[in-house]
Amino acid sequence: MDERTTGRAAGTEAPSVRLLLADDHPVVRAGLRAVLETEPGFRVVAEASSAEEAVRLAGELAPDVVLMDLQFGERMLGSEATERIASVPGGPRVLILTTYDTDTDILNAIEAGATGYLLKDAPPEELAAAVRSAAAGRTALAPAVASRLVGRMRQREAALSRRETEVLSLVAEGLSNQQISKQLFLSQATVKSHLAHIYTKLGVDSRTSAVAAATSQGIIRR
């Protein structure tokens, strides 16, 4: 709530946390820079506007923490960049900073090795605290994210197989069983079979409600 100085004295040797900002929105990068550089103990060493650039700069500059967006323009390589950066043993911690909070996004990011997951509507103090936690190696989750995680763990049924997800995606695009069977070189019976399994797993009983459920849970995008 109230502002208070950290326990450590400031004048020792300035152990600033070195940051890399990765986001495709210039405005967001400027905002993060503004918010974080006013806080003591942070130094933004570089900005990346694409996932590829983030991976490259993370390797070259070896920052302490990478603040990473999950949505980069059209392609969603944010999670992949996270994985590549986080896989380096002594490498930077990766803090995900995104607008959305779908279950699968969160899970994927954590599986990719992210140290924390923040939402962009987080207040500056929360942001700064999370970065400090990440720099120290501690996990940092936004409250909204944390509650989603436990809810997700409680009913981990909704794990569709790769094929099922593929079928459901085509359903979401509006294709009929007929069209899906042709596109995937299957019989309609198989498509129906997949759909029946999907319905059971999602607890629904129609293609449209399956799409609705999967979309709200972030299993399929768009």
Add this chain to the structure above:
Amino acid sequence: MDERTTGRAAGTEAPSVRLLLADDHPVVRAGLRAVLETEPGFRVVAEASSAEEAVRLAGELAPDVVLMDLQFGERMLGSEATERIASVPGGPRVLILTTYDTDTDILNAIEAGATGYLLKDAPPEELAAAVRSAAAGRTALAPAVASRLVGRMRQREAALSRRETEVLSLVAEGLSNQQISKQLFLSQATVKSHLAHIYTKLGVDSRTSAVAAATSQGIIRR
């Protein structure tokens, strides 16, 4: 790329454009502030974190331009706030600044009286230029937005009626014709009738593809 001074001399009488930033993300507000205040001729007089606050501050402070987000937390009152601010005769110009660029969003915003429509991934120069245009009363559209608009005008068929949109939304949530009829106190015949019209207008032939088409065109959300 390179920094350069503006053509106008700075010392005349400082006719700064007075700005109100309305966005629910603190980081974005800070970013806008950082980007715009480094440019000469802009002054941020206030920030609003909700649509209601934006309307109130716009009335009290009478800024020249309001930079307005369309998505405020859960409810989408951004367009409503735009309408209320823009309806005042001598009032501020409203510049929409959002992440999404769906057709109906753009159309609604412009109908609500917005002077311009920008995307958050716009580079700082484009942003500053748009604000200057808006302050001068000129319309400012992001290139991506402009091209969408003309494409939209070309095939303006897809205008669903209010009732049709309502039905389609329920379809998108996964309800059956039966359930929709009960929820809207209609007969299934009427629901079917609405759907048939919807299919004709959207050029599709199934509920799922109607949802897909409407979603991609931004007619329905989520």
Add this chain to the structure above:
DNA sequence: CGGCGCATCGATCGAAAGGTGTAACGGCGC
């Protein structure tokens, strides 16, 4: 005032989708 679009309801009929049961095959773990 006579259309026109919108919203409401009805009936019919064929096609599509969903429910249930059954089964084969390959991979993976205990």
Add this chain to the structure above:
DNA sequence: GCGCCGTTACACCTTTCGATCGATGCGCCG
């Protein structure tokens, strides 16, 4: 090796959906 799971596939039956005819009342506009 045996069982579980994912993927593929088929048959039969019921329900739902979509397409195509209708029809009525209402408000708006030229």
